[in-house]
Amino acid sequence: MSILSEQSRQQRQTINTLRQALRPYARAGYGPALWQLASTLGAYLALWVLMAILVRYDLPFWLFIVPVAIAAGLLVRLFIFFHDCTHSSFLPSRRGNRIVGYLTGALTFTPFDSWGRAHLVHHGTYGDLDRRGVGDIWTLTVEEYRASPWYRRLGYRLFRNPFVFLGVGPAYQFLVLNRLYVKGQGASERRSVNITNALILVMIGIGGLTVGWKAYLLIQSAVMLTAGTLGVWLFYVQHQFEGGYWARHEEWDPLVAAMKGCSYYKLPKVLQWITGNIGLHHVHHLLPRIPNYRLQECYDEIPALQEVTPLTLRKSLKSLFLNLWDEQRQRLVSFRALRST
Template sequence: MQQTQLRNRGEFSLAPFRRPDNLRAVWQLLSTLVPTALLWACLPWIWRPLRLESLLIAPAVALLVLFSARSFSLMHDCGHGSFFRSRALNRAVGFLLGVVNAIPQHPWSRGHAFHHRHNGNWERYRGPSALITVEQFQQLSPEQQQRYGWSRHPLMLFPGGFSYLVVRPRLQLLLGLAEWLAAMTGELRRDGWRALFSLYPRTLSFQSSHWYTADEFIDLAANNVCVLASWWLMSRWLGAGLFWGTYAIVMTCSAAIFICIFFVQHNFPDSYAHRSNDWSYFKGAMEGSSNLILPGILNWFSADIAFHSIHHLCERIPNYQLRACHEANQHLLGECTYLRIRDIPRCFDLILWDSAQQRLVSTSEV
């Protein structure tokens, strides 16, 4: 990839594409959640062992995986406040889609906003895999280096994806509540029964290593209550075996898909990987974000997140306007990186940051 010669983001036409369209958003929501609900409703009739209709289980599960990945993309838009015009509607629908994806949307969106603010600044943000520097890698023992390489192998997307959606949010709540309980017990021991009168404000001001604000805690707790209730209801309706067998595959594979897409859109050959002192937001968007060339059906299921340079240039553009905005500015995007599906495997070789040369490298180069 050549270095872009563009001076600033003001050369782009972005404003005409920023305004959300509530009708298009509602249609996207319905065209995602209704088929998802119908597919789940059809499972008891499809899954008949030793019957011909059981052959339909594989395509049904594959479609559930794709619709799950799409619902995550729509949740991502809600987090940016770009899906609906109303902030409250984005928040409410984002919470709903967070329950569908088993992940608390508000804390996730705040973390994702940090990524947008620092994309390409590898001193501040090392991507979803928390990559290490060449210097840190060289300080590891050979066994540790080998384990690090294995932990960043593409096959780890599957157990990692299941943990990311199904396990981690539950664990965060439990560990955070354990921290809160320990802190409040310490307050009671220090101040005695008088501490009970200030329990509520102390709880609101409590700082956990698993959430940053009271709003994040409320969203995390509410998401867990709704998700656990949905798991119980679905298990009662479909049977624990059918539900968990299907759900585990769907969540594992859909998470693997969007984590893979996110990874290759920022970890690719010649990606912009600078230190803080000479970092540029604009270059982070143009040179630190790749654009994927995907079949049309995969663009639909991924809500056009493949047009990623424009998305990083202006995250307030709704997904249903990204393609039009990309095409309107095509003449300014010719020097950005474009990846095909066959290019994805080589991106997973780049798991180290060379801070001296300010580029991503593979372990074999080291």
């Protein structure tokens, strides 16, 4: 037996052993799921009522800042439930997951089957340099960037600019791209786009008739754009961080991709609650069927998961300046680093 095949065999054994240890946590429950949904949705709707009252009485703008921020955080949390539903991990019932997925998808302006398909592709390809482009952040290698024409380099620099991918990007993604079909989509994905768009129109109609068109559009845009920025940042920092992982397809390993290419974003408890434990992203990638409400328990009880170095809020800010994958040095580097190589 060759050394390479022996290493592959050992890797498969390691993956199977670790995933076997994770399987007991991949059990959804109606109790925790419905409590999460009811409490979060109830608080979100209550904040909407509060903000509508503020608009109705034309109160000062600064009074909106806190309720908009809290509502945006709750919308991010609802998106985590939506995300779990795409993995059929939020509720024990597949049908229940689809119903909740479509509901939370409408609230977050995201079509269930369309987004879910792209996200599942992301899970099967993340960190694979030869299978980029679906459900991930546009990332070039140093060599690809240098070989690109000037207009592609300019477009890439604009895309990776924080003001674009955290400002214009979320608005474009949630308000425009999510309303459209994507090339290669099947009937179920296109149907989910149509259904979600119809549900959004119903919500807009109800909002306009109850709180007024101006009030609805003001509140919805403020909450949606704030939540979109927070959500995109979470997705970005889960895979774009110092010490990340990329490899060519023949060398790509799913266990290494999960343990090295997915961050453990250690957040303060309040933010961890808002983000539905998704900071434990390496655990999620190892076994996506673990519901968000069991990720912390899983992490606490399996020592192998604790070997990943936590990414703190302060350290995560460095990710803003990591733009290209350097295949020679096996690390993400900044545009500035190109000057010295």
